[in-house]
C-alpha cells in the first residue's frame with residue numbers, strides 16, 4: 001500500500017549522492033530491498049556518468065540492443081545496433097534488408113548538416129522595414145555567429161545563411177530571423193542556441209524591437225537525409241504483394257489517421273538507431289512529424305512506386321539532426337560501441353544509415369500489413385514475453401509460447417493456465 005504522508009518536497013535532493021537519493025526515495029515510497037537493489041544496479045552505465053548526465057539520478061533503465069543484419073548501405077555491408085523495447089522491430093529490418101540485397105541494398109544521400117536557429121522579434125510597427133534592416137547585416141551576423149563558436153569554425157562549420165520572415169500571428173506581426181549554420185559532426189543545438197543568443201541584442205539595436213525567444217528549430221529541413229531501395233518483384237512475392245504495398249502507401253499518404261501509424265513504424269527503426277547512438281530521439285521525432293505535415297496535411301514520410309521492370313521502389317526523405325560529438329553520444333559507452341559496430345566516423349554517415357533503417361522498417365510493415373497481417377509475426381515474439389509475464393522460467397518460456405501460438409490466443413490468463421498445467425504435469 002502506498003504511503004499517504006508522502007511529500008514531493010525533498011530539500012537538497014539534487015545535491016545528494018545517488019545512494020543517499022535512493023535511500024530517501026525508498027523511505028518516502030516504501031521501496032523494499034529488491035527495489036533498492038534494482039535501482040542501485042546501473043548496469044553498463046557507471047553511476048557517476050549517469051549522475052552527470054541528468055539531475056536527481058536514482059538509477060538507469062536498460063533497453064535491449066539488437067543488431068540489424070543483412071543491410072547494405074551505399075554498397076557497404078553494415079551491422080546496425082538498435083535500442084528498442086518493441087519485439088519484431090529488429091527482425092523486420094533484417095527481413096526487409098535481406099529482400100533488397102540482390103538489388104544492391106539501400107542508396108542514400110543528404111543535404112548536409114545545416115541547422116536553423118530562430119530569433120523572435122516583437123514590437124516593431126514596421127516589420128517589413130525591420131526585415132530588410134536585419135538582412136542588410138548579413139556579414140555582421142555571420143561574424144557574430146562564427147565568433148561564438150571558434151571550434152565549430154575550425155572543423156569547417158559555421159554560419160552559412162540568413163533568412164528573415166514576417167510572421168502574422170494572433171499577437172500581430174513578428175519578425176523571425178533564421179540563422180542557418182553548418183554544425184558539422186555536432187547535432188548543433190548548443191552551437192546554434194548560443195549564436196541566436198549572441199545575435200539577439202544586435203537585432204534589437206538595429207530594429208528598435210524586443211527579442212524574446214532564441215532557440216533552434218527541430219524542423220531541420222536543411223538537414224535532410226534520403227534513402228532509396230529497390231525490391232525486386234521475385235524477392236517480395238510477386239505483383240500482388242507489390243500492388244498491396246503500393247495501395248497501403250497511398251492509404252497512408254491520403255489519410256492522417258493511417259499516416260500517423262505508418263510513420264510510427266518508420267520511427268520504430270529510426271528512433272532505435274538514434275537511441276543506440278546516444279542521440280536525441282525527441283529532436284528526431286519532432287522533426288520527422290513536422291516535416292511530414294509540411295504541405296499543410298500530415299502525410300507519409302516515404303513514397304513507394306513501381307519501376308519500369310515492375311520492381312518496388314521505396315524512398316524516404318526526412319530531417320535527421322544527429323551528431324557524433326557532444327551529448328550522450330560521447331559520454332555513453334554503449335553509444336560509442338554502437339558507432340564502432342556501424343563503423344561510422346561522420347554524423348552525416350550515421351544520419352544516412354538511420355534513413356536506410358527507417359526505409360527498411362517501412363518496407364517490412366507495409367509488406368506484412370498487405371499480406372499476412374501484423375498479428376501473426378508480432379504475436380510469435382510477443383508470445384514469449386507473455387509466457388514470461390505469466391511466470392514461465394527457462395525452457396517453460398518456449399513451451400508456453402509455442403502452445404499460445406498454436407492456440408492463436410496470446411493472452412496472459414491463458415499463459416498462466418498453460419503454465420499451471422505444464423507444472424502440474426511435471427509434478
Ligand code: MEV
Pocket residue numbers: 086261262263264265266268365366369374
Ligand atoms: C507497429 O509498431 C508499427 C506498425 O503499426 C507500422 C505500420 O502500421 O505501418 C506495424
